[in-house]
Amino acid sequence: MTRAKIMILPKEGVFDPQGEAIRNALIHLGLEETLSVRVGKEIVIEFKEADQEKLKQKVEEITKNFLSNPIIEQFKIEWEKEGQ
């Protein structure tokens, strides 16, 4: 079984109010070293056996066009094989 871990974060330059609120909270909790916090989402998808090359292409495409919005977000995909 193959697993894709898609990490989506607000793009640099896009204000992230949630990240800013957490940054303030971290400083309040004593983590004065905090410079910035950005909050995103992780989408984990498990796949049945398939042609890996085609699957990666399809996931990349769908992540660009649906799971993330390239106007405001950036993404990174990590692939895992069951047992790894």
Add this chain to the structure above:
Amino acid sequence: MNWAIIEFPGSNCGPDCVYVVEKVLKHKATLLWHTEKKIPSVDAIILPGGFSYGDYLRSGAMAALSNIMGAVKEAARLGVPILGICNGFQILCESKLLPGALITNRCSRFICSPIYLRVETNESIFTSLFYSGEVIQIPIAHGKGCFYADPQTIQKMESEGQILFCYCDANGNISQQSNPNGSLRNIAGIRNLKGNILGLMPHPERASENEFGSVDGKKIFQSVFSYIEAKKGKLLPC
């Protein structure tokens, strides 16, 4: 005039739009569910506000994949006036029918409040009954209404006259103080390049009767009506 009003799971402003169309404007309203693949012959389309699909993934992202959005895209191509209000605006951006994106308000809070808007130009289907520079009042009710686009897109929108409404103060001044949600350039409402699609975060259907303190929203619907009547060769209403 016949208005199609499209509802998605989680839309909650459809009935208000139906009320304004039928009771205030005395026009016909055709309520359509998102599963429909075709839109019957109508003069204009409204995508009302709400929280389609619970704002899952991103506001408007799931609704953009609905069956009916194929028909909305076709209507857009044919030049049918389309008005996306609040979540409707978010759906239009996610459908790539309008530029930019709407993200969480800079203050992180949901804001429900009357607000001043400046009409940037009356040279559009949606603003023809206003004066350019007119200050109007229409309420907002959103948590994710902060308009964002890259600088090149904003510049192009400005030069093409696509910015129709901006947040301002009572005197029409556009500043950071008069910007409720952090939108770039205080943007509250934009149109597409072709000019037949409006995305608007404020709710014109909540400013269409004197009892609500403002009838400025009604003039947006009436502007569309004027356009439709003019196209049919009828006289423009006052």
